[in-house]
Amino acid sequence: MKFFIDTANLKEINSAVEMGVLDGVTTNPSLAAKETASYNELLQDICKVVPGPVSAEVLATDTEGMLSEARELVKIADNIVVKIPTTLEGLRAVKALTSEGISVNSTLVFSASQALLVAKAGASFVSPFVGRLDDISTEGMQLIGDIVTIYNNYGYRTEVLAASLRHPMHVVQSALLGADVATMPYKVIAQLIKHPLTDIGLEKFLEDYKKKMQ
DSSP states (O other): OEEEEEOOOHHHHHHHHHHTOOOEEEOOHHHHTTSSSOHHHHHHHHHHHOOSOEEEEOOOOSHHHHHHHHHHHTTTOTTEEEEEESSHHHHHHHHHHHHTTOOEEEEEEOSHHHHHHHHHHTOSEEEEBHHHHHHTTOOHHHHHHHHHHHHHHHTOOOEEEEBSOOSHHHHHHHHHHTOSEEEEOHHHHHHHTOOHHHHHHHHHHHHHHHHHHO
16 A cells, blocks of 8 residues: 655655655645645655655646646656546546546545546546545545445556545555555654554563663
């Protein structure tokens, strides 16, 4: 399973890179708005730090606008993946961009039918939003399982990128269901390594060692 970090903060990205587990980055204009640099400047800097896929989102809602923005975004770096919203206009953009050899991440996916369509259109990644479904009393992880099953049934190459992951169990459940990628905030990556028994065990080892050395 690949680990992506969902942020536009370079400090967080660099820290995740140093952990040795980071495979890529997902960003969006809302995340970029929290930083001081422009969106394009941020993307340039991120792509220099992370050699893996860096998802950059378009703002347009019409097909032609999406295509125009996407073609500019991919000029930033070779590892840019364009995030396209999963709408009818977006579906048309996915098909057009993939036919040009541009990698696309179909975002804001909330149903298996949406995931099926973007896979048929050739998207490189599909991003089902687990946490947002949980927020409306729907089982977000069920969607991950449904998409993985459908893609396996037909051999679609679109990678399932579990998004809107709020806590470590979201990540573990995504892995158990066979998601190809999990994207998460920095704090969730940091939480994955934490366990109270590890801390207690380490403290005990150190205490015993100090007693032996006295």
